[in-house]
Amino acid sequence: xxxxxxxxxxxxxxxxxxxxxxxxxxxxxxxxxxxxxIYFSLEDIKSIINLTSKEVxxxxxxxxxxxxxxxxxxxxxxLNKMNISKIFFYDLAVMNIVKRLNIKKExxxxxxxxNASIYSNNFYKKRGIxxxxxxxxxxxxxxxEISKYNSLMLICYGYLPIFYSRRYLISNYLKYISxxxxxxxxxxxxxxxxxxxxxxxxxxxIYTKExxxxxxxxxxxxxxxxxxxxxxxxxxxxxxxxxxxxxxRPEIDSSKCYRGFIDKKTVYKVADYE
Amino acid sequence: MSSNxxxxxxxxxxxxxxxxxIAYLYGADAVYIGGTDYSMRANAKNFSLxxxxxxxxxxxxxxxxxxxxxxxxxxxxxxxxxxxxxxxLASYGVDAIIISDMAIIDIVHDNNINxxxxxxxxxxxxxxxxVMYLKNEGVERVVLARESSRENIKEIIExxxxxxxxxxxxxxxxSYSGRCVLSNYFTGRDANRGGCAxxxxxCFDIEGIESDAQFTMSCxxxxxxxxxxxxxxxxITSLKVEGRMRSNYYIAxxxxxxxxxxxxxxxxxxxxxxxxxxSKILNRVANRESTSQFFDKFPGVDEQYFLGRQELSNQDxxxxxxxYNQDTKxxxxxxxxxxxxxxxxxxxGPSIETFSFEVPNIYDEDGNNLEVxxxxxxxxxxxxxxxxxxxxxxxxxxx
Numbered sequence: 001x002x003x004x005x006x007x008x009x010x011x012x013x014x015x016x017x018x019x020x021x022x023x024x025x026x027x028x029x030x031x032x033x034x035x036x037x038i039y040f041s042l043e044d045i046k047s048i049i050n051l052t053s054k055e056v057x058x059x060x061x062x063x064x065x066x067x068x069x070x071x072x073x074x075x076x077x078x079l080n081k082m083n084i085s086k087i088f089f090y091d092l093a094v095m096n097i098v099k100r101l102n103i104k105k106e107x108x109x110x111x112x113x114x115n116a117s118i119y120s121n122n123f124y125k126k127r128g129i130x131x132x133x134x135x136x137x138x139x140x141x142x143x144x145e146i147s148k149y150n151s152l153m154l155i156c157y158g159y160l161p162i163f164y165s166r167r168y169l170i171s172n173y174l175k176y177i178s179x180x181x182x183x184x185x186x187x188x189x190x191x192x193x194x195x196x197x198x199x200x201x202x203x204x205x206i207y208t209k210e211x212x213x214x215x216x217x218x219x220x221x222x223x224x225x226x227x228x229x230x231x232x233x234x235x236x237x238x239x240x241x242x243x244x245x246x247x248x249r250p251e252i253d254s255s256k257c258y259r260g261f262i263d264k265k266t267v268y269k270v271a272d273y274e
Numbered sequence: 275m276s277s278n279x280x281x282x283x284x285x286x287x288x289x290x291x292x293x294x295x296i297a298y299l300y301g302a303d304a305v306y307i308g309g310t311d312y313s314m315r316a317n318a319k320n321f322s323l324x325x326x327x328x329x330x331x332x333x334x335x336x337x338x339x340x341x342x343x344x345x346x347x348x349x350x351x352x353x354x355x356x357x358x359x360x361x362x363l364a365s366y367g368v369d370a371i372i373i374s375d376m377a378i379i380d381i382v383h384d385n386n387i388n389x390x391x392x393x394x395x396x397x398x399x400x401x402x403x404x405v406m407y408l409k410n411e412g413v414e415r416v417v418l419a420r421e422s423s424r425e426n427i428k429e430i431i432e433x434x435x436x437x438x439x440x441x442x443x444x445x446x447x448x449s450y451s452g453r454c455v456l457s458n459y460f461t462g463r464d465a466n467r468g469g470c471a472x473x474x475x476x477c478f479d480i481e482g483i484e485s486d487a488q489f490t491m492s493c494x495x496x497x498x499x500x501x502x503x504x505x506x507x508x509x510i511t512s513l514k515v516e517g518r519m520r521s522n523y524y525i526a527x528x529x530x531x532x533x534x535x536x537x538x539x540x541x542x543x544x545x546x547x548x549x550x551x552x553s554k555i556l557n558r559v560a561n562r563e564s565t566s567q568f569f570d571k572f573p574g575v576d577e578q579y580f581l582g583r584q585e586l587s588n589q590d591x592x593x594x595x596x597x598y599n600q601d602t603k604x605x606x607x608x609x610x611x612x613x614x615x616x617x618x619x620x621x622x623g624p625s626i627e628t629f630s631f632e633v634p635n636i637y638d639e640d641g642n643n644l645e646v647x648x649x650x651x652x653x654x655x656x657x658x659x660x661x662x663x664x665x666x667x668x669x670x671x672x673x
Contacts, residue, residue, distance in 0.1 A: 093403035119377035266464035
């Protein structure tokens with residue numbers, strides 16, 4: 001069975017998943033991460049490490065601006081002294097600081113929609129990056145080809161961020177139409193589909209219309225870790241999903257699973273397509 | 275004026291050879307183009323290898339630079355032919371390639387291909403640690419994220435010593451570049467391989483919110499004419515104009531306006547009155563409103579578009595000069611938009627001071643007097659005392 005990492009969406013959800021037979025958890029670090037409904041301080045992470053023998057990974061996926069760098073360096077130094085398993089990162093600033101300070105933690109490049117090829121992932125591997133979370137924007141055969149040369153992780157369950165802006169798009173809109181913001185989560189409607197749009201401290205994210213669910217595909221995917229992200233999924237539904245992955249017993253009709261681009265390619269040259 | 279002695283580079287876009295020539299002619303120091311392969315803006319006409327070679331020769335004869343975008347996020351199959359392609363670019367003397375996929379760094383270095391590397395804004399670099407990382411990888415220049423503020427840019431320049439390129443003018447992504455794949459998931463078109471369907475400009479209802487004004491992610495365009503002094507003072511290497519799919523007229527107007535403003539800066543004549551005038555010219559040529567976005571503040575509601583605003587096409591471009599006969603003082607002009615005798619117009623171009631005049635009697639190619647010039651590409655002749663040159667442009671006098 002593949003190793004399973006889970007990103008929780010609440011403390012209750014974290015409690016649930018730590019009781020299961022997963023490999024580890026991914027904890028988004030406060031002030032330096034985005035696209036999560038819960039963030040963890042260094043103190044929180046220390047406490048959680050003491051509670052579990054599972055892998056504890058930390059996600060740092062914000063695009064950094066200069067004003068973040070002091071915090072980033074301090075956090076990386078602290079994380080280096082803690083018993084964490086891996087650091088997931090987006091911004092190259094992390095690589096530079098890790099190299100400069102000789103930080104000895106396993107690193108996972110996790111750039112959402114970049115690094116979609118063998119060579120791109122080899123670039124990071126050659127520089128000592130241990131794993132890559134491969135993008136969900138490419139099909140199974142391409143993922144498996146890349147996996148021959150790289151140690152891969154793949155998001156197999158969860159709402160995928162498909163747009164991330166530094167701007168406060170919901171607040172701006174509500175201000176424009178003179179309405180009050182009553183939630184951080186709304187849904188934009190496109191025909192019969194609804195896409196979650198979430199505003200948080202560092203901007204606005206739009207997610208896929210449904211959580212991707214590759215439960216019926218995992219046996220055909222040559223990835224070392226599968227990632228299940230609980231963000232935006234309710235506690236009971238996620239328990240059920242997690243159980244299916246843990247038992248590797250697909251109980252969902254494949255046609256009802258949103259599978260993104262796992263079995264189709266994006267259109268490269270529109271003129272060729274048209 | 276700054277103590278910085280190095281003159282800034284004005285970098286123009288071009289989607290075709292004729293636009294590239296217009297960009298250089300109207301004052302660009304460098305032009306960036308895309309090849310028919312490996313380049314974003316897959317719907318632009320883009321350049322074949324032969325055209326890139328011709329463009330490169332043209333640029334270097336003018337002692338100007340040419341950059342080529344190789345800026346898609348590569349999938350496994352996209353590498354076919356890439357090394358030969360990069361070698362060809364190097365053999366033509368292309369001054370740099372603009373990339374967003376880190377794999378290209380290794381491919382260029384491992385194959386000893388003599389091509390300087392610029393990192394695209396698609397990678398959203400917005401801090402000095404990431405820029406330092408890229409410097410250590412041998413990168414010559416970094417195009418910063420459009421979310422960068424003046425203070426951030428200044429600090430990055432001071433702490434890294436890397437050439438920094440910033441966007442000066444044009445359309446903006448509403449998202450961080452590289453972190454938007456709305457096109458992929460709404461239309462199947464690959465945003466990071468040039469297929470952006472501009473979903474951010476679509477209008478949407480938001481569940482539970484009743485309003486006549488629909489939601490969009492769309493933001494206004496970028497214009498930093500009013501911040502130009504600041505940009506030059508802090509030592510930015512290159513100022514980039516967006517728009518490889520823009521028209522000849524747009525490129526000529528925007529580039530000539532910024533050329534003049536930059537030259538004014540270096541000879542200490544860039545005052546508020548000129549900036550205001552340039553700003554009006556730039557606003558006039560655009561079909562969308564513009565703001566300074568992240569450069570001098572955090573953008574809010576005033577930097578976004580709502581209400582599904584119509585984007586009007588600009589009718590100011592009246593014609594382009596094909597010839598001027600010094601003996602007969604006669605202009606031969608190719609028409610672009612409706613004009614008639616008596617209209618107040620102005621002529622601008624790379625070798626003339628902009629001047630205004632009233633359209634005199636106009637004639638067709640056969641010498642027949644015309645009441646109006648109404649047909650696009652129609653050849654029009656009229657008398658003009660002031661000398662003009664091929665490729666000068668006639669436009670409505672708006673100010």
